[in-house]
Amino acid sequence: MKVDLKGLDLQETEQWFTGLGFEEYRARQVRQWLFKRLVNSFEQMTNLSKDLRGILEHKARITQLENIKTQVSSDGTKKYLFRLEDNNLIESVLIPERDHDTLCISSQAGCAMGCKFCLTANQGFRRNLTPSEIIDQVIQAKRSLNNPDRLKNIVFMGMGEPLANFDAVKKALKNIVHDDGMNFSKRRVTLSTCGLVPPLKKLGNEINVKLAVSLNAADDKTRNMLMPINREYPLKSLLKACKEFPLPKGERITFEYILIKEVNDRDLDALRLSELLSGMRAKINLIPLNPHRGTHMNPPSMERILKFQDILIKKHFTTIIRKSRGRDIGAACGQLCGEQEDP
Numbered sequence: 444m445k446v447d448l449k450g451l452d453l454q455e456t457e458q459w460f461t462g463l464g465f466e467e468y469r470a471r472q473v474r475q476w477l478f479k480r481l482v483n484s485f486e487q488m489t490n491l492s493k494d495l496r497g498i499l500e501h502k503a504r505i506t507q508l509e510n511i512k513t514q515v516s517s518d519g520t521k522k523y524l525f526r527l528e529d530n531n532l533i534e535s536v537l538i539p540e541r542d543h544d545t546l547c548i549s550s551q552a553g554c555a556m557g558c559k560f561c562l563t564a565n566q567g568f569r570r571n572l573t574p575s576e577i578i579d580q581v582i583q584a585k586r587s588l589n590n591p592d593r594l595k596n597i598v599f600m601g602m603g604e605p606l607a608n609f610d611a612v613k614k615a616l617k618n619i620v621h622d623d624g625m626n627f628s629k630r631r632v633t634l635s636t637c638g639l640v641p642p643l644k645k646l647g648n649e650i651n652v653k654l655a656v657s658l659n660a661a662d663d664k665t666r667n668m669l670m671p672i673n674r675e676y677p678l679k680s681l682l683k684a685c686k687e688f689p690l691p692k693g694e695r696i697t698f699e700y701i702l703i704k705e706v707n708d709r710d711l712d713a714l715r716l717s718e719l720l721s722g723m724r725a726k727i728n729l730i731p732l733n734p735h736r737g738t739h740m741n742p743p744s745m746e747r748i749l750k751f752q753d754i755l756i757k758k759h760f761t762t763i764i765r766k767s768r769g770r771d772i773g774a775a776c777g778q779l780c781g782e783q784e785d786p
């Protein structure tokens with residue numbers, strides 16, 4: 444089988460080259476081409492001899508997602524639909540902001556978590572993405588930009604639960620942040636999880652990126668209903684893991700809370716949320732539910748949302764209301780389904 448070079452780290456690439464009898468520094472050269480110059484063929488690696496390129500062609504491959512559609516929202520958000528080699532479909536979303544762009548990437552085709560408000564959950568779980576399928580979303584988005592250096596932030600908030608695909612996500616993350624890879628700042632890469640406690644503990648010890656936790660409810664009964672994973676890892680165990688998460692100085696965990704009309708939007712819910720997070724280095728992102736065809740739930744009124752925010756601010760939490768971007772093209776949180784035709 445051909446080795447998939449984008450899925451290896453520097454050391455593995457060096458070992459692979461020396462195992463074939465080549466110089467170790469070839470690894471850095473090839474990684475430059477892949478991760479900095481963003482080429483998609485060995486032929487373009489012009490500082491390698493023709494012979495070496497021929498051998499690479501034979502023994503290695505460069506995974507390429509097939510970009511079969513790009514939609515652009517009226518607010519500038521772009522949604523890329525990619526076909527994997529086995530025909531599964533995934534999506535990534537590019538969100539232009541004032542002085543930089545953010546890319547939201549997928550970690551799985553489909554998702555097994557079954558959250559009631561999320562469209563990805565509707566389609567069930569297809570499979571885990573490989574490290575190179577994860578990182579190729581970043582490479583392709585960069586390639587499509589007039590100014591690739593504007594892409595500064597990466598969020599794992601697309602399709603799938605990243606901690607359910609821990610090993611591949613970790614490998615991709617390493618190549619995203621290492622200076623011999625894509626060299627993104629660790630402080631600008633965020634992994635968002637629904638709260639898988641055992642891999643959350645591992646994450647803290649093994650990779651140093653920013654953490655976001657999708658809380659979405661402040662009591663177990665409501666959370667069990669919205670997010671079945673809560674039956675396995677209830678709030679108490681999840682918050683304990685968050686409290687123990689090794690945070691760098693000055694950093695906070697972001698807690699995401701989708702606001703759903705008459706489900707989790709009462710004053711009492713805000714108060715409970717403030718109690719749950721009291722004493723933690725936390726930041727709260729309120730996300731008014733994005734409606735889609737897979738749910739009957741609705742967002743609260745703006746008045747209710749502002750009241751909810753106000754209660755949290757009075758309790759001294761940094762609380763922002765996340766603007767939804769790209770709704771008109773089904774690119775907002777929870778609207779990704781990896782389908783070719785929109786309804």
Ligand code: SAH
Binds near residue numbers: 599
């Ligand atoms: N599985 C990971 C990452 C994907 S979801 C996680 O759960 O965090 C990314 C974010 O979108 C989560 O915070 C999730 O709560 C939110 N989300 C899902 N469906 C949504 C919807 N219909 N409206 C608004 N936000 C939604």
